[in-house]
Amino acid sequence: MNRLAIELPGLSLKNPIIPASGCFGFGKEYAQLYDLSQLGAIMIKATTPETRLGNPTPRVAETPAGMLNAIGLQNPGLKKVMENELTWLEQYEVPIIANVAGYTTEDYVTVAEAISKAPNVHALELNISCPNVKQGGITFGTDPFVAEELTRAVKAVSSVPVYMKLSPNVTDIVEIAKAVEAGGADGITMINTLLGMRLDTKTGRPVIANVTGGLSGPAIKPVALRMVYDVAKHVSIPIIGMGGISTIDDVIDFLSAGASAVAVGTANFVDPFICPTLIEQLPQKLDELGFETVADLVGRSHRL
């Protein structure tokens, strides 16, 4: 028996470690470093109906134990992602979670319908939480009614289970989580980045060309953990947790708080081998804590 295995809607994960969307491209770069088949799954870069060129640079800035980014969902567009990136990824034994983005409900529906038919796409992750685009993105993730309607619209056309990616930039994340559950979401991924900014102290000018950006990295872990804990308490669909994970202890914390699997974003930039390293460290950590399987550990903080 594989102690690390986790079963989620659409996803038979051989382990719960997944590189997060936008931090792993479409896998090609990291494939130069290690065998992608080791990974639990891969969350690919957000895909929109058409090519998107993204925001002006600088697009990133370092902050205490974190970073801001305003990439602006740059991606080659649905057609090229399907023809080039997803077919290339088929050589690996790893389920793909396709991150879907857009300006309008129609955008999400178009991408979801088409991309969910790719043979290696086992689930969708609806990015209703990108803080870096002017329209769409986050507006779908901050209004419970809109989030629920979008979930329903995408569920109606998707050939695979649908996970909604929640934004932390809301007053009550539980309300949004309940709304997407009511809309028929198969799962939740959380959290996306926290809206933030950095100024050049000398000039007073924002460091990021887009003025604001999304905060990620170790700095956001306490916020993410609290949100996963709260949402896990109030919904019954599974959660893939993320936000600042960079050590095996972070992985354990998210699983304990109620996530069934985790995604690792910014940490890939610091240590490109972080995902295989965490996978390797997980069995020993389970032993130390006295758990037989990852599944046994999930949600333990709620059972104390």
Next chain:
Amino acid sequence: MIRQQQMQVVQQKVIATNIFELTLTGQLVLDMKQPGQFVHLRVSDQMEPLLRRPISISSIDEATLEFTMIYRADGRGTTLLSEKKPGDQVDVLGPLGNGFPDDKIEAGQKALLVGGGIGVPPLYELSKRLVEKGVQPIHVLGFQSEDVVFYEKQFQELGDTHIVTADGSYGSTGFVTNVLEMLDDDFEVYYSCGPTLMLAALEKMYPEKQGYLSFEQRMGCGIGACFACVCDTTEKIDADYVKVCSDGPVFPSGVVRV
């Protein structure tokens, strides 16, 4: 091949005000193929500062498995790097990107190498390789002021070297372009690394010449995955954008919109 390795500090020297020369050793050196490639360094094993720092490879010695970088200790990361001592380890990811091609020019021909400030370092390995090939390099190196001038002698040993400082405290006064205006343009190819404004001025000065320019951009991953480091392109190539880290940092002149 890109690798990640803990490399050992062989030497760290101050060579001008706040300018450091750092030599590291390790097997990774054997993968360094082209001048102009860079490495991505982790300067701390803590969460602060978090991101890696991109620094150009300045010279490569396969025989001793050593390579050298020259950098300005400026912000938090490079200041921490400047505190490393012989025997310390540095986490290196590299070699990254595509460097200066040295096969675009033949023995007996002249090459113009133009560097600005901390853009000068990668030109050193390039010049050594060009000289080995029988190419005659001409160096024009610009700095802010006398106290930050470095490697004048090293470049002189390889070919004609003109130093220019913005404040006139050493060499000629002004910008590299002031010196270039006075030089013959009988070179075959030009190579440059430095501020974007300088690169733009060179493209304008030598529209008919073959040039290779090294660009800088803020980075996340350093390997092409995060789309942090993109630049707009001109009509000259069939791509809407290029990534400095994995398509560059060196591009043929006219490719990046400056």
